[in-house]
Each structure stands twice: as C-alpha cells, then as structure tokens.
Amino acid sequence: MGNAFETCKNCEKSFKQGFSFCPYCGQKANDQLTVSVLFYNTISNYFSVDARFFKSFIPLMFKPGYLASRFVEGKRLLYLHPAQMYLFISVVFFFLFSFISRTQVEKVNNVLSSNEIPVIVHDSLKRQVIDSLKHVETTEYILKNEFSFNERKVDSLIAINAPDEQIYEAMGMEADVGFFRKKLYVQILKFYKQRNGGSLLEAFYDSVPIAMFFLLPIFAFILKLLYFKSIPFSYHLVFSLYFFAFVFMVFSLLVLIDLIWEPHSWINLLVILLITIYFYIAVLQFYRRNKLNSLFKSFIALFSFVLMVVPLAIVFMFMAAFFLY
Template identity: 30%
Template sequence: IIPLLFKPGFLTKEFLGGRRQRYLEPIRMYVFLSFLCFFIIGIVHKIGTSNEKHSSKLTTHAPVNSSDDLKYKVKWVNLNLSPINPYIKDNATIAGYDSLQSALPSNEKDGIIELQISRMMINYNLARRTQGDDKANENIYKNTLSTIPKVFFILLPLFGLLLKIVFVRRNIYFINHAIFTIHFHCFLFLLFCILYPISTFSPWVSVLQLLLPLVYLYVAMLNVYKQTKIKTFFKFSFLTFTYGFFLLVALLFSIGYSAFTLA
C-alpha cells in the first residue's frame, strides 16, 4: 500500500522485473480496493443519513427541502427537465408517456435515444416530487459513486490499449501495459478511499482527487517507460484527454441510469 501510494510506477517495475513475491498480485489488489471503495461509500452515506435524521429531529420548523449541504456535490447531475420534451410537464409517469407514444403515428414518435432520455427525465421528475430535490439529487450522487468501480473495470482494457498506442514503437507486450493500468487504477481507488470521507466536510478536497491522479500518472509513466519529460508529457496528454473523454461518457450514462432507477 505504501509503495503504491508514494512511489508512482514502483510496483509495476518490481512486478515486471520478477520481484513479485513480496507484493500483492495486481488483480487481487484491484479487487480488494474496489470492494473497499464500495464499503466506504456505504459507510459515509449511512453516517450522512443518520446525521440528517438526527438534525431533522432537532429542527421542528424547517421546510422539507431546506438543506443545502449536498448542492455542490450534485450540481453536475441536476438535470434541466422542462425544455426538452413538453410532455414531461403534464405527465408524471413513464406508463403515460409510453401510452402517448404508442398512440402517435410512427413518423411522430420519439427516436430510441430521445425515448430513453424522456423516460429517464420523467422518472427523475417523479422522484423530485415524491422525495424532494435534495433527496433525489443525493440518491443520484450516491448511486453514481457506487458504479465508479464498475465503470473503471469496464474501461481498463481501453486504458491499456491507449498505452499500447502511445508506446507502439517500443514493442512492449500488452500485458506490461495491463499491469501498469491496474496499478494506476488501484492508486485511484486507494486515493478515493482516503479522500472521499474527508471531502464530505471540505469540498476543496475534491480538487485533490482530480489533480493528484494526473501528477501520479505522469510521474509513473516517467519511471516505468523511461522516456524524456517532453515525450512523456505529450503521450500523457493524449492518454488523459482520450481516456477522460470515454470516462466522461461512461459517467454520463451512469448518471442517466441512476436517474432512471430512482423511483
């Protein structure tokens, strides 16, 4: 754990150099840390929920949706429902929307993408009405966080493939890139496990969760692949931009799925 946290690329070099007996295998480490993430997310959410219940008992005249402590967390998932489909204003259920769609001529029906987005928005709007804005947004945030380990697992091969592309002239086996990929994502999980509980008290910690992985990745690439700082920087930039794009798309799908399954 200590080398993983403070020595970027060290475990990868040790593993590829055959000195692997002293360290946990990358796959086992990944599985352990991903489960630890799930556990910490659940614990932090449970503590937050119990604190909310305790606060609500002490506050007798507070309005239902008065708490603002989670607004900075859910700003990026707060959907603007009204301008996309006017039907959503007048119908509260997915069943009603589907009934209307089935009655329309085929050339006037929503397409597949618009259909799914509209259903998601109706479900989210219903959750806001029944649970309140803060509770609905909090549940989206919690559900999205719980899917992050799954999202990273799906994207692991993509990260390894991007490494293979940027170092294509080095004739490095894909398995070597895979080991580097797993160790880097293990660092992401470990960093999340440390900083996420703190971020509930200080939103500025979230900035570290974004910046530290970038610094770590750049230093790890320097240490493992042994190229110049300029070459490494350009490859690092391509890798982070491309992977970041696919990660953003995956997270948006995750947010949409969380909104769709709220009610």
C-alpha cells in the first residue's frame, strides 16, 4: 500500500503526507489563510529581523569593529547583515530628521515672505544652506559676487507678465551667455518669483541619502588605499557599512534630543569626539595593526573623508538641489 502524497501550494511539488512543512520550499503544509495566520506571519517575520537587530545593537554601539570582524570570519547569520543594518538605521534617522527638516523648510519660507534673515545656530549643515539666502534686502534684491539686479524693475516686468527673456535682460544677462550661466539666471528668477527657498532646502535634504549611497563606497575605497596589500575591497565595505550604521544611530539619538530640547554646542563636540574615538578603536580591532599604525591611518581616513570628500559632496548636493528644484 503506497504512501499518500500532497502538493505544496507554493512550489507545487509533491511530497509524502505527514510533513508539517514542505521539504522543498519550507512553507507550512495545509496552511489555511486566515486573519490570524496573516498577522502572525507578518509579526513573526518582522520580529525575526528585529531580534537580530537588537542582538546586533549592543555590539554595534559598544564594541567597535566587532560585527565587521565576525561577518568577514563567516559568522553571517548570528547578526544583522551590514547592508540591512545600515539601511534600517539610516531609514530611522531620515524619518526622525524629517521632523526637523520640515520645520526648517517652513521657517525659511516664512522668513523669506517677511524679508527677514533666518538664524540657525545648532546645525552647521543647515547654516551652510541658509547662508546663501542672507543677501536678500527689502529695497533691492542683490545676489553677491557676479549677479545683481534692480528689484523694482524686475517686479514691474513680472507684474505685466513680461517674457522671461526680457526679465533676464533686466537682470543683466548678456545675449551670448553660456548654458551654465543662463541656467543660473533661470533658477534665480524662479527662486525670486516664488520666494520659496524652503523647496531648495528640502531638495538639498532629499539629496543626502543619494549622496551617502556614493560616499560610503568612497570611504571604503579610502580604506582600501590605506590597506591595499591586506584584504579585498568587500571587507572594507563591510567595515564601512557597520561604521556608518553606528554614525546614523548616534545622529538619530542626537535628533531625538534635538526634538525634545535644543542641545548645547558641547553635545555636538562630544558626539564628534565619540565618533572619532569609536572609529579609531574599530580600525584597531578590525585591521589588527599596532596602535600607532591604526591611529595614523584612522586620522588619514577621517581627514580625507571629512575635509575633502564631504565638502565636495555638499557642493554637488547643493548644486543638484538648485538645478532640480
């Protein structure tokens, strides 16, 4: 007498009755879709990821370099994957930061509509963006350096719906102007008409995650240059993913503090010092070099990234936001 078989509803392969799960794909046999099953699967899958996240959280925060070392050693199921860790924490950070950025966008729009100058004292990145708006005057609109025009004349042309080309001429744009310079005039006029600097600021903030997508591999490449004879690039990338996950976690906590009460400047300095010390210890533990070698290469990596790569990225993000908004 032969054994009875049943067919898996997921992979449609047959197997002997008596199995609780399909031996081919792992789906539960005779799994009837009910509301309880639906929510149980959703919650169990969610918390299975969370369980690994919380198991990884303590080493990430308090054992620099530990997760990266374990991952490259082959222990890749005990802790959250570096890419998952980075993506999860970065999403949390940008979600929390959206509350601050929304407030800043509204503040910029309100300030521009009242012809006042915004004052931001606790965030250097925001200050760099807002500084570009500080040369707006009530009687005459002036963009320092190469661009200046009479506000009343331009307002009169806008009021009569004059063609943009005529307004550009009133702004001082020459007939044989190049493409890039003309694009600047186009964006300046667009900005002037709308008085909506918040959109520019919002576009800048929106470009940060995209910039980080390119900055992280660049950081890993800097480490590769410093340890070019030692390990493959993928190892540096794993290290970088965990390190930036830590950085975003610290920034998330800082944003939470900022949402509750405005922190003093010494907290920002403390955070910078904390990240620097963490990075040095992580390099020391992951790359297994002596303390002096690790200190020197940590300094070179951070110096190259913070003082060379990040400023260029900010400029490109600002230009992208300016031309795309």
